[in-house]
Each structure stands twice: as structure tokens, then as C-alpha cells.
Amino acid sequence: MAAVCVAVISKQNFPLYLRSVNPQNEADLQFQYLVHASIDVVEEKVSTLGTPKAGQDPREHYLGLLYPSEQYKVYGYATNTRVKFILVVENTTSQSRDTEMKMLFKNLHVAYADMLCNPFYTPGQKITSRTFNNAVSSIFQMSKGFTSKE
Amino acid sequence: MSTSLRFLEELLQPPRCLVAMSGLDVRNNAVHRAVWDEFTQGGRRSERKPILYRNMPPDHLYPKTSEPTNYEESKPLGVLKSNWLRKQCLEVPSLVVFFFDLDWDESQWEEKETECASKIEVIRAALEGRATEIVIVLLQTTPPIPVGDPSSLTSERATALCSLCGLPRLNLFALPFTDRPLGFIIRLEDAFYKKSLQYYSHEISKIKAHKEIVMKASPSHPLLLRHQFKIAFYTEMKEEPANALKLYQTAYNHLLDSMFLSEDKIMEFKLIAGFLSYKICQLCFSEDEPLSAIQQFRRHVDRFGKEQGTRPLSFQHHEWMSRQFSAFGDIFSEAVKRGLKAIQTQNPGMYYHQAAMSAIARKKLSHNLCHEASITPPSELATPPETTYYGQRPWRVGLTDDLPSSKEKRLTYIRTLQAQEFKIEHSWLIIPLLSKAVSYFKNHNSERMISHLKVLMGEEYYQVKEYEKALVLLRGVVEVYRREQWWKTLSSVLQTLLRCAYLLGHLQDYFLFSMELISYYIPISTEEKTRIQHNALALFSGQAPDPEPGVPHDVQVSAYQLWADEKNSVQPSQFTVQASSAACFIECKTVFSQSSVLADSPIQLHIYLRSSAPLPVSLTKLVVLFYQEEYNKWCLVGEPFTLAPCLAKNFAFSFPVVQSSVGDRLEVHAVEAVMGEEGGREVTMVWSNGVSERFTSLPQDPAWRKIRVRNSTLIKPRVPGLELGVDHGNPALTSEYFPLCVSVASCEPRPLRDLVVSLSLTDKITVDGKNTAELYGAIPLTPTAHHKKQSLELFFDSLDPGAKISENVFLSTHTIGERTLAINASYSVDGVVREEWEPVTCVCQKSFSFPVSTVKPFDVTYRLMSTKFKVIDAVSFDEPFIWSPRYTACRHGNSTSTTPVWICRLM
DSSP: OOEEEEEEEOTTOOEEEEEESSTTSTHHHHHHHHHHHHHHHHHHHHHTTSSOOTTOOTTOOEEEEEEEOSSEEEEEEEOTTOOEEEEEEEOOSSOOOHHHHHHHHHHHHHHHHHHHTOTTOOTTSOOOOHHHHHHHHHHHHHHHHHHHHO | OTTOOOOOHHHHSOOOEEEEEESOOTTTOHHHHHHHHHHHHOSOGGGOOOEEEEEEOTTOOOOOOOOOOOTTTOOOSOSSBTTHHHIIIIISOSEEEEEEEOOTTOTTHHHHHHHHHHHHHHHHHHTTTSOOEEEEEEEESSOOOOTTOOOHHHHHHHHHHHHHHTOOGGGEEEEEOOSOOHHHHHHHHHHHHHHHHHHHHHHHHHHHHHHHHHHHHOTTOTHHHHHHHHHHHHHHHTTOHHHHHHHHHHHHHHHHHHOOOOTTTHHHHHHHHHHHHHHHHHHHHHTTOHHHHHHHHHHHHHHHTTOOOSGGGHHHHHHHHHHHHHHHHHHHHHHHHTTOOOBTTBSHHHHHHHHHHHHHHHHHHHHHHHHHHHHSOOSTTOSOOOOSBTTOOGGGTTOOTTSOOOHHHHHHHHHHHHHHHHHSOTHHHHHHHHHHHHHHHGGGTOHHHHHHHHHHHHHHHHHTTOHHHHHHHHHHHHHHHHHTTOHHHHHHHHHHHHHHHHHHTOHHHHHHHHHHHTSTTSOSOHHHHHHHHHHHHHHHTTOOOOOOTTOOHHHHHHHHHHHHHHHHOSSOOEEEEEOTTTTOSEEEEEEESOSEEETTSOEEEEEEEEEOSSSOEEEOEEEEEESSGGGTTTSEEOSOEEEOBTOEEEEEEEEOOOGGGTTSEEEEEEEEEEESOTTSOEEEEEEETTOOOOOTTSOOOHHHHHOOOBOEEEEEOOOOOEEEEEEOOSOEEBTOOEEEEEEEEEOOSSOEEEEEEEEEESSOOEETTEESEEEESSOOSSOOTTTOBSEEEEEEEEEOTTOEEEEEEEEEESSOEEEEEEEEEEEEEEEOSOTTSOOEEEEEEEEEEEEEEEEOSEEEEEEEEOTTSOBOSOOOTTOEEEEEEEEEEEETTEEEEEOOOEEEEOO
């Protein structure tokens, strides 16, 4: 399992941040389309998020697998302010574990919260923070580590 | 061609028992035709059996049986013969029904009997080596013999016929063709079906016996897979879906275990795995286990998805993948039609989407790999031979697994396949898949996914030169990406659109897409933007734009022609574009200086325009339109002006209030800017409400951001310069003509005109439907209804500056209490807003209300007293008493009273 793309999407579904492992690659545009299309499922899942179901933590942010496609798997996560995180993972036959995905998202959430504390950042605008960028790089690294374990 | 990776027609539908009908002349004989129709299309479908009838002449040659194989030593050439399925489904019948016109009381019985027997003999010869049974159905015109009437003739003749034909007595049926043959038909069909099932059971046991032999020889014998497939297929034909499912699953698992994915064999195994997986999924859906079906399919594509096979033919792998997904989509959608509930993340559309993605990957690969082969196609062996096995590589024909392939042959065939592949117009395979996917996602609230699919579809249409269709499709999705500010995707869509508009010679669309592409929001390089703007600006000097990069050369010529025609057309090209709803390169903001403005002060309006294009832009006209049309003449810039890149330009307007709109909110309806010369190409850009859409996800120029939009202002009336007063000595007395002195003094610098002072009673108190108070202009001698008024108006023609006038009016009330009167003065005065403007006539008003209370004029009480001043309540006759009345006058709050004393006596 290796993460290949990380995206942060605002409450109004604006792309705040989208970075793929190889930004120069032409697949970059494909990720844009892929992440945008997966918002459909995020919206659907977020709309049922507030209604607690049996055996489900109402504060759960992790949305699980959104779209399984031949090449990639798309996972989602929504914060309380409905900022969404999307992780695109290479589709390998080995099942990626939810606990690992949750950990990646948790790290991303922390990085996002840190970034948001910057008084010079206007919420709802593109994220250009270098620290956040580094955090995303480390998430890419970390996800590769999961592969080697399996 | 059997190398095709297509799913076979016979595989897609659940198989049915095949029964051949012989001896029916459906073309010339009406009765035969009716019998045939009853069998094939007759009613009562629910009671009918799954049988496929085929009409074959009595001398039809059925496929020959193959030579018995020595399984222990045989080396199979492939997994499954490519004609096997077709043979079982359409050619080898499980039963042959011979129809023969013969009544029991036929006069020439013997001749007919012999004719029948000889035809049966022909059929039997054609079926030699097969276990197919033959039955005879005698078509009879006489009604059936009642049950329990053992007609000796019938029974005798039947036995004789059977023995002559060499058939058991049970294989002879009689069909009396009467008005209602359906009952007979159904009974016959039941009998046929039983015999069919027997045939397939027999076939199964035969193959099982073969399998046993092979198993003994080697548990991993390549023939085992073939046997397992056949057994499963026959079981399915026997309408035993649960058993068939298990058998197919066993076969599939066996295939996974035993396959060896060498370059030569991979496609064969993949194809058979696809067949088996298809069957498993189809049966799972029909057994109402959709989750198992999905699971099986995932497992299938996960296992084989990585097995690309030999690189020069890797496009075949993607074709195979595409077919797997699309076939699964088909069976899934069949299940949905039967009532299965699909969800957003699990619906047939997803599989069609994946099928399309694989097809796109195939297209890319075939472009890369096959280009060379298409230039110099191999001359000899141009068409690969018919392969006898499914998925067999053409260079392996006639070779057993242990024999090596000929290198030369292999290369030639690969080149042939590549050359064939290159000729395929892949887009026409991709588009239907995408459009199927769109139709399913429409049911699942997936606007963004649909947009993505439409983008893919639009790009395919572009590649097959269907520019009009591409334009229509892509134009629809622009809004979705723009609304959510996905600029990168938007710019890629817009670039394709721009190419389409160029190739179609659509001037308006060309400008529209350029207008957005050169704006600040679109993340493309400045050089690219400069190029686009250069082209767009050239339109206004009457030139044709330069071709877009990447446009194929062959279509450029026709595009040149289209632009030349457009230029020479007599009609001037004028059109309007909505700049406010797009991410236009010119942004507009409208600011009224104040949130409200007085009727005699100037309205100040600023229009800010800012271009984010790389080159300066010249505009010829600017117009501001208001919802109140009478203001439209004021805000107009007729002189050409230029917008420098990234620099806001301010247009300030100042204009007087139109007096009819006092009290209204003045609102900007639209700002229009014109590019180009009148008479030539002219574009009007319109910003509704005078404001561009705000896209907040990108940081904006701080100076521009600071400009706060205020596109409406409230027009308030002018402050009146008038002193208005009412003098009165409150309270009034009931029924008194109470004087009210109205005084007006002007403080205006100019004479007042049309001064009207009106006075009215605001609270109408009535007793028995009559007003209890009236106003009078003057005291009437005898008050009539004509004099009584609830409101009064005093007209004064004009009043000079500083002058003061006053007039009396009267109020008469009939009951005590407090009343409120309202006084209002209105007048016109010429106001000067600015020296250079014409004075405006303003209407001013001043009003207030005041209370007037009404009291009784006086009160009279009295006391009776005895002569000794003792209060008494009754007086006696002829006895003096004292009557002491008390008069109280009430005015100004304090009462004065007098109490005279009278000595009286009643006489």
C-alpha cells in the first residue's frame, strides 16, 4: 500500500490542497478528476455522519473506502468543520488495513490543524504552507513503510 | 475469428435444451406453421419449459462425433474447442422430434408407414454416434380418441409403426391438431423436456467417465479443465443452477491451480477463466446472492488484472479486462432490472466506468505499440488462421503444449495482430461504455462522477472528430468544475473546448472559452495565456485566429475555410457573453458611495474594472443599466479606453435623483462593456448586478479585495425647510367649535409651490355609526353634512422665502375623551443639486400629530336640604325646603364652581 495522492477539500468542496507523489506526471490531472469524483461519495457519507447508528462512534471522522477502482483506492475523512481529506492509494492485492489508514488521516488532521493556527492563513484558501507540505511528504513515506511490513 | 476476446453469444444467455424439429414444412403448410408457432411462441409462458426449438429438415446433417480419444496418452492442443459451445447450444440436439401427417384411419396406411420409417432411418443415420433420441409426433386431423376406448386398430397400428421405425412405443405421440392445441402442446413439451434431460444426464455421465480415466492418468491433466467446464455447462442446461454454480466454481478453482501463464498459453487460460467467472457471477445474481457475485468478480480481476502477458500484445490484456468489466456490468444491470437495489458505491455504472478505463488504456497501448506494425504490415499470413481453441495464439495452432513455438511465425502473427489492432477506432468502443456508466450514475446522485465521465466522453468525441458532440458534452460540465473552483480540471476542459470551437469556427464559443482561459484563475502558463489572448484579440481586427496547438493537420484546412467564411459573411458578428457567471478575465465591482442618498444630493457611483489577462485590453464602451430605467442615460462611457494588466480602473459617475424614484432602492441591473468596433465583430460582456462572481479559494490582489461592493442605494426624500405649527387651547368642550390655528413659515431659500396643509382625525370614534368629531373650515350657521369633514385641506399657492401664514380651522366633538389629529404639509421646491445641472423639483413633506382632549363645559349637581340645612332625600307638600344647585365649569384642568341657595315650597 502506497499513498500516491493527498487532497484537502474545503466545506464548499473547493480544492485547498492536492499533491500527488510525482507532480510532474500527467497522472496529476487524473488525480484531480478522481478526487473530485469521489466527493460524491464523501457528500453522501457525510450527510449520514451526524445520525448515530448502532455500534458507530458519532465522532468518527474516518469515512472508509470511497471508490475502489482498478488502479487506485480512494479513502476519505471528514473533520467536524466538514473539511475533507482524501487519500489515494495504489491498488494492490494486499488489503490495506483501516487502522493504518486511520493513522495516516490522523497525522494529516494534526498537520492541518497546526497549519490552521497560522494567523496569516485565511481559512478557505489554498494551502501553501511548507510545514504542511513536509507533513504530507512524511505521510507518503509512512504509507510506504506499511507496504514493507506486509 | 476465434482469436477474438469477445464473450460468446452462447455464453451470455443461460443455455436452454436444444430440441430439433423435423418434418415441419413451415413455409407451405398452414397446420405445420401453426404447430411450430405454438411451440416457439405459444402462450402460458409460466408453464413452458426452457427449450430452444430449431426446425431442421429430415435430411439435415448433424455435426459428426469426434473420434474416441485415448485419454491416457492424448496431448490436448488447447483447453476448450472454440466451436463447442455453439455446437451444444445450436447444433447438437438433445432430441429430434419428427412430425408426420398421419391419421389412425389413414386409408393408405402401409405406404405412409414405410415413408415414415425411411425418414426416421435417415435421421438416425445423421445422428450416428450420438445419444440423441428420436420421437415421432403424428399430426392428426381427427379428434382424439376418448380415454378408455382401447381401439384395437389404433393400438395395433401404433405398435406396428414403432417396430417398423425401430423405436420404443413411448417415443410415439399423436397430436390431434384442433382449435385449441395448447393443452396438447404443453403435454408434449413436458415429454420432450424429460427426454432432453435424460440426454444431458447421459452426456454428463459419459464425460465423468472420461474424467475418471484422465484423473487416473494424472491429477493435473490439462483435459480435466475441459471436462469440468463441460459437465458444469450441461448441468446448467439441465436447469440445476445451484449444482451448476458449484461445478463452475470447482472448475474455476481448478483453473487457478493448474494454469501456467506462459506467453503462449496465458490468453487461453484468461479467456476460459473469464467464461467461468462470468457464469459464476451470472448464476450468483440469479440465485439472489449479489455479494458473492461481486466478491467473485473482484477476486477474478485481482488475480488476472496483473497478468499483462507478452508486452507487444499487452493491449489484448486491456481489451480482455474491458470485456470482463463490461460483461459484469451487463449482468449486474440485468439483476438491477429484475429488482436488485444498487447503491452509489456499488452499481453497474462503476463497472462500465472501469471497462471504459481499460478500453482507454488499451487505446493508449495500441497507439504506442502498433504504430510501427501498421506502417509495414506483414504481407504473408495476413489473416491469422482460425484457431480451434478459445484464446489460442495463432502461432500455436496444431502444436501441443510441449512443443516450442516457431519464433518467426510468432513475430509475424504479433505484427499482424498489431496491424489489425491499429485499424480499430477505439473511441467508438469507449463512448458507449461511458454513456452506459453515466446512465447508471444518474440514479445515484453522483453529479461529479458524471462530469468526469462526460469529460472522458468529450475527449473521445474530440479524437474521433465529432467536435460538435464534444462541445455540447464538455460545455455542460464546465459549470460543475467552476462552481467548486477546481481550476486545473476546468482549464483542461476549457482547452479542449477551445480547440473544438476553433475547429468548428464558432466565433462566440471561441471568445467565451478564451475569455475564461486567460483569466487569473486558470493555472496555465503566461506564454500560453498570451498566445490565447493574442488570438482572441485578433478576432476584433477581423482576422482568423491561429490554430490551436495539437490540432490535427487534416482538420486544420477545413477550419481555415470556416474562419474565412465567417470573416466574409455580410452579417456583422455581434453577441453578448455573460461575464459574471464565468471566471472572466475582466472582473467588475460596483460601488455606490453611500448606502442612502437624499433626493436633492448627487448619487455617486464607481465602477471598477480589472483585467487579469497578460496583455492590455481595449474596450470601446461601458454602460451601466439600472433596474430603474430612467437612470440609464447617466452612466455611459462612449470613449474607447484600455485596461492595463492587473490594474483596476475606476469609472466614477455622479448624477441627480429622478424624483419619481424617491423612496425606492436604486439598484444596478447590469454593467456592460463592449469590445470591438460597431459594424464589425462586437462582443458585449455583461456583469449582472454589476458584480463578478467571487472565487475565494485563490488569494486576490489586496487592493482589489479591499473594494467593497455596494450595488444598491436607498433614495431618501429631501429634508423639508418649513415650520409648521398648530395653536389651540386644549381642552375643547363638547359641541364647541374649537379653534385650531394652523401656521406655516418657510425657511427655504426659494419660493415654495403647491403648498398644501392637510389636517385629519386619525382615530375615528363613532357612536351608532356616526362620527363623534368633525372638522370645519369655518363656523357654519347651520352645520350640514357638507360642512362636516374628517379631514381638511388648506391650499396655498406659494410661499416666499421667510414668509409666514396662518389660518383657523375648527374642531367639533360630541363626546368627551382624547383625539389625535395629524397635520401634514407638502410642497414643491426647486432644488439645486449642482450649479451645472438643471434644478430639480423636489417634493417635501412635513407632518406630525397632536392630541386634543374634550371635556364637558360644565356640570350641575344639586342638594335638597331642610330649612335647617340638613340634607334630605324627599320633600313634603307645602313645606319649605332648600334647593342648592352646584354649577361646575371645567376648563384648563381646574374647575370653578358656584353654589347658589334657593328656598322653595311645593304648592
